[in-house]
Every structure is written in C-alpha cells, then in structure tokens.
Amino acid sequence: MRRLLTASAAIALLVLAGCGDSGSDGGSPAPGGQPALKKATLTLNWVPYGEHAPFYYGLKKGFYSDEGIDLEIKAGSGSGKTIQQVAQNNTTFGWADTPPLLSGVGTGMKVKSLGVFLQKGPAAIEFLSDKSISKPQDLKGKTVGGTPGDAMYATFPAWLQANGMTASDVKVVDVDAAGKIPALSEGRVDAIMGFFHDQGPTIEAKTKKKVNYLLFADSGLNMLGTGIVVNESTLSGDKDLAARFVRATQKSWAEAAKDVAGAADAMVELAEQEPAKDVLVKQLELAIPLLELDKGAPGVNTDQKWKETIDLMVKYAKLKDAGEPSKYWDGSHAASNSK
Template sequence: MRRLAIAATAAALLLGSIAACGGSDRDSGAGADGKKKVTLTLNWVPYGEHAPFYYGIKKGFYAEEGIELEVKPGNGSGKTLQAVAQNQTDFGWADTPPLLKAVATGMKVKSVGVFLQKGPSSIEFLADKNITKLTDLKGKTIGGTPGDAMYATFPALLKANGMAASDVKVVNVDAAGKIAALAEGKVDAIMGFFHDQAPTIEAKTGKKTSYLLFADWGMNMLGTGLVANDATLKKDSELVKAFVRATQKSWTEAAKDIPGATDAMAEMADNEPAKEVLVKQLTLALPLLKLDAGAAGVNDPQSWTESIELMTKYAELKDGGSPDKYWDNSFTSKG
C-alpha cells in the first residue's frame, strides 16, 4: 500500500532554527535526518485541491525548512478544527466559515493564512437542467448538509437574489452522500465545493456538470487555509513560520506545474480520485487563490471583515469582532 506520509529527502536548510524553538503541547519528535515530524490534517479525504502539499513534499520544500511532513485525511473542516484544538495534529487545512464559528465558541485556534481567497461554495447540477441563474432554482430540490456554512447561508443567498426559502425544497443529505443523490436523480442540485465535486460527478455520470458560485451571487466568503493551535503560535512560532513558508512555496510552484503536482499526489496519497479528476480539481481550484493579486496565502483585512459580516448576518455568528480574533497575519510572507 502506498504510504500517505512520505518523508522529504532534501537537506534541512533551517533545521537549526526550528530545533531551537520551544515545543508545543503536542511534541511530534524528530524524524529522518533530525527533521521535525509535523502533521497536517486535511478538511476531507484527499482531492485535487490538496495536491500542492504532496508536491511540496516531493520537491523538498518542507525538508528545506527542517520539516518531515505527514498529510492526514480529514472528515470535514469542523472535525479538523477540533483535532487542531485538541493537539491531535500540528496544523489543519480548514474552511473559513467553520473556523469563524469555532473561534467564536471558544476554540483555541487561529488561521495563519487562507489560500482560497474566493469561496468555492456552490450549487451544483447536471448541465442538462438548463440552470443559468439563481431564479432557475425555483421549484427544484436541493441537497444540503445541515451544520455546514453553505446550508446555513443558502436562505440568505436566495433572499439576496429576490427569492424566498419556499421557492425551493431543501433535502437533508449526508456530506458523503450528496454526489450519489445527484447522480441518481434524487435531487436536482446539491450544495458543495464546485472544484471538488463537479469533476467527480462528471467522472461518475459521464455528463457535464454546471454550478452557480455563492461568491458570484452576493455571498463571497474566504475558503480553505492553514489553521494552528493558539499554543503552537506562541511556543513554536519559528516552526509555524517555516511551515507557512514551505506551504506558500508549494502552492506557488504547483500552480506552475499542475501535471507535476497531481503526479506527486497520485504517487503519495491513498484513496485519491483518478488522475484526470485530480487535474480538473486542481485546475479549478487555482484561480481561487488570486495569485495575480498577491502571494499565496496572503490575506487582506477587508476580505476577513466581509466574511465575518456575512456570517454574523446570516449564519448566527455571535460577537463577530475584528479579523485578528480569528487570524494571525504575522506568519505569511508577501514573497
């Protein structure tokens, strides 16, 4: 069986600085050649969006920072955030709306940089449904998963586009079952991340999939990014800086080499989608980084403020506050 965790083989350029920093509550210990073992838990099982992490391992970007990285599958951003908060993993890759909710309820975690600057939340459907705008959803059945940010903000999305909640029928579907529900015709559309699910739906059905992005219809919220425990940020700041540097480089270089990034993922990950699906998923994800506007993972306070305001207004985020409540901007490099 291919190993999910692959030890990077390049020399550790900054090993000394990392070895000298204080340990976090969760001490991973030393790995190969004295590198620090670090774990990253994803927001879901591996799909194309995650290819840059495997690319960074293969190219030695993490090893150059003295890090031996292990990538672990996730089971939703909420559970990934819990794992970070409970020191079960060093870093998490999680969606921003669940992060806002988690911090607001007292969870001791923070973002150290959101990479998907444009939110991937969408309504997905087979292209033969002839849906081109939100009002085309009237009378349709939509599959959604209670508890996620899309489900919470969908009524607001309808309202922002002159529709009432009663204009559509929302059917509760488990996150893992949404694609099957759509493919089997049990629902007309589903709520989901378009860059993850649309290529998978097309591979399963052989039919073209279309989508309407929340972000294009008045509900743009920051997407997925890196999350760390508050204690780690204080005690292992040099490690955090090194990890973020390696991740920024991994994403920047992967954007220039999609075939190489997806090859690395196909080689290293377990239970990943077929190669052609990985390529489509990563290709769709990269524009969401807005690399033409700045370095990967570098955020602006206005984007955070907009996400906080939308979640406060539509998703019952209590005492929203300012961006620095949720995000520590001292670890990302503008390149």
C-alpha cells in the same frame, strides 16, 4: 476507503536523496549528525482531492523537509470537524474553510487562521446542465442535497437570504457526503451543495454529463475560502514552526501552480487517490484561479478581505461579538513573496 498518508517514509527518501532538512528546530541529532526533523500533522478539510495536490507536491519536492518539518497528512471529514481537531490539539495544523473558522472562534475555540489561500470561496450549488437552472431563483421548488455539518450546509440559508429567498423556497434533502453525487446523478435531487472544483470534475467523470454550478461568491456571498488553521497554543509556544510551515506551504502552492501535472503525479504517488489523474488535474486547475495570484503570493490576505467576510457572517450567519480580523487571523507568518 482511501488510505491516509504517512509521510515519514517519503520524507526519509527525500532526505537520502539530498533534498535537505535545513531549518530544523534543534531536535535530537539524526543518524549521520543531521538535526532531526520536527514532526507535524496536517488534517485536510476532506478526503484528498485535487485542491490538496500542492501539499503532496511539497512533500515530494522536499519543501517541508527543507523547513525542518516531517509532515504527515491526514484526511478530514468536513471543515468544522477539522477545526475541532485543531482546537483540541489533535493535529498541528488544519486546512479548513473560513466561515466555520469564524463560527468556531465565536463559540470559544482557541484557533486562528495563518492565511487563507482560496481567497475566492469555492462553495456552490451544482447541477447537471440539462436542468433549467441559470440563476439562484431557478431553485425555487427544487430539491437540493446537502450534508449536515459541512460548510455549505451551514451557509446555504444565508445564500438563499442574500438572493431574496427563504429556506421554504427549496426542499433540502439530507444526504451523507458519499451519497451526494449518486443522488444527483440518479435524479433523486435536482442539485447538490458542494465545492465546484472538487465535485464538478468527479461528477462529469462518473456520469459523462456536463455539470453547471452557481458559485456562492458570484451571487451575493463572496467569503474567504480554505486556508491554514492553527491552535493559539502552537502560535504562542512554537511560532517558528508556524512560520516554517507557512513558508513551505506557500512555496508548495506557488510551484504547483506552475506544474499542475507534476502536482497531480505527486498526489497519485503519495496519497493513492481514487480519482484518475485527469480528474485531479481538472480539480487543481479550477482551484488555482481562486488563489488570485495576480494580487499577491499564495496565502497573503488583507484586512479588507477579512472584514468583508466577517460582515457577511454577521449579516447572514448571526455571528456575535464579531470583532476585528485579528481575532481570527494572524497574517504575520505569510510572507508577501513565497520562499
């Protein structure tokens, strides 16, 4: 089992090293007369993998402490559960996929996005390259492993429909998250649902075989991916904390994109992550293009992108009373240029 990261010790070292703690919310003075850092937690969408390296990079470089935040990063067990943790105020912020966020708001959860960073969703069907699969229709009659409760499992029927198929065209085999990769590598399923930039490099490292994939975003279901989720009570009660967290996260991602190896090193040091550094590097390298940095700073979205995702959820996922993007997203904290 991977150890959850408690960042307090790391932050303390950064402060002692002179990384600074400006932007404090005015808490009780710390020893030496400096304002105390504001404690906050971030629950990831899954156990740490390469996509999460920028958060650890931000911790190591002092980007969060510079904004007055003492950040603790917690592993997650699926975007849906992370959103629930945010809705129940069990964590300050969440890192979660957008489709389950929309669904959660639709059921009455008082949460909002502060900005989606992976503007092209990473959801995919993954398979070994020796399978005769090159397009969605090639999955007919095949077995696909998926984990009930995760984002891909929920949207897979919509992806089939978008490609002219029905649920009866494939056999879905329910497996737990830890069992998906063994099921694929051992030939018990023909393909699995997953985030290509996470599982692809992991499977290749374990099997020494090439992995191919069909990206949902390239085949009829281009929806926003993962981003920051917050409880509405935090937005109303501590808007400054939300703004500071977004600034630190934007800077963390922007700088990590320029120093992928350094971000992987920070993750190895602070998260004690199981995959080797080369796997983490590959995972982050595959994630960075999904930011679409040529169109703007990390985490800066447009109404049009949100409307496209909402429309797809209405069409394929039966999202009711959809409303406008402002129902799900508060983009006022995501500056057009990261700090």
